[in-house]
Ligand SMILES: Cc1cc2nc3c(=O)[nH]c(=O)nc-3n(C[C@H](O)[C@H](O)[C@H](O)COP(=O)(O)O)c2cc1C
């Protein structure tokens with residue numbers, strides 16, 4: 001369930017997605033999706049394109065009177081910039097006398113340009129960059145919004161914040177919750193309050209003093225014709241124990257989440273909980289000790305720390321999910337790097353397209369979206385049914401079973 005395909009070039013007419021097997025009876029409106037699209041467009045450091053686009057989705061199938069039908073859901077987002085690119089992006093061949101479009105032949109180090117051109121046998125790099133572009137993340141965010149709306153029905157919420165821009169760091173969730181750097185299990189209200197601040201801030205960091213330094217760094221590197229990367233962190237609350245599985249390599253939820261996040265353009269690393277820092281620590285300081293609390297309607301296993309980031313054995317363990325993803329600096333530089341012309345083989349500078357200087361805040365919203373998609377897929381695989389009523393029934397039974405375990 002919730003499998004999907006996207007299509008569309010960055011400066012083409014529109015982006016499209018089709019989502020397969022969304023259960024019937026889920027309340028869904030374009031406004032719910034547009035909210036997420038607007039969040040993705042914000043963030044200090046973006047280039048001229050975000051002033052042109054005002055992303056709005058159209059739901060073109062699978063929904064009637066605000067409720068899903070169980071049939072495929074199709075979504076489109078029109079590219080406003082297409083108006084300015086109609087000749088360059090024309091689908092039909094241009095008449096000969098009009099055919100003045102120069103091919104792009106100077107590949108950018110770090111972008112898909114050169115390996116893509118060799119792989120797809122084209123001498124015009126535009127044929128590659130149009131689809132490789134992170135413009136595609138707009139429609140993935142829309143798919144993520146549908147999945148998020150599904151998860152919300154079961155009390156699952158997804159948040160993100162930026163924890164590093166260039167070499168300037170902000171506290172991660174673990175550092176925020178405990179001075180010793182442990183990721184202490186925190187109640188969902190505290191998590192919600194913190195992320196409400198993040199939503200109001202320019203870089204999705206939530207700490208005004210640190211953001212000021214981050215903004216200064218973006219300005220400085222931009223003025224030098226350079227670009228900036230960083231790290232964002234995702235926190236998911238309300239997950240039941242037992243999503244994903246250890247029984248096959250491709251059923252492990254940590255693997256699925258890492259794949260989804262790495263697939264975002266520019267993401268180069270993913271870690272869960274303590275992540276890389278745990279490798280240098282003794283086991284007694286890494287693993288979360290287990291406790292049990294009995295109550296009138298059953299009981300609950302719990303941990304007082306969450307260094308594992310909510311995953312053990314490729315399964316959710318009932319604690320919040322904590323994931324960080326590292327984004328490399330944007331490849332297009334106004335002070336371009338050395339490259340080679342693919343036609344003449346002469347030395348040349350890489351192309352200097354209009355570009356973002358920093359897109360880490362936007363990537364964090366895309367990250368929430370792809371995490372929502374994976375979680376909806378594994379949730380529906382476990383509690384599946386054709387309608388929301390059926391899935392709700394299955395989930396309720398499972399919750400009662402877990403309480404009685
Ligand atoms: C939201 C977002 C915006 C991006 N904006 C740009 C950009 O303006 N210019 C650019 O060269 N790369 C940009 N990128 C990164 C490139 O798309 C990416 O580096 C490229 O497709 C190569 O893929 P890879 O870095 O995953 O290897 C952006 C990425 C994201 C997630």
Ligand SMILES: C=C(O[C@@H]1CC(C(=O)O)=C[C@@H](OP(=O)(O)O)[C@H]1O)C(=O)O
Nearest residue numbers: 049132133134135138265353354355356
């Ligand atoms: C369009 C988006 O991001 C684009 C991603 C991108 C790239 O090479 O990845 C290059 C830029 O495109 P343009 O050359 O049109 O300015 C970004 O603006 C978007 O996020 O919606």
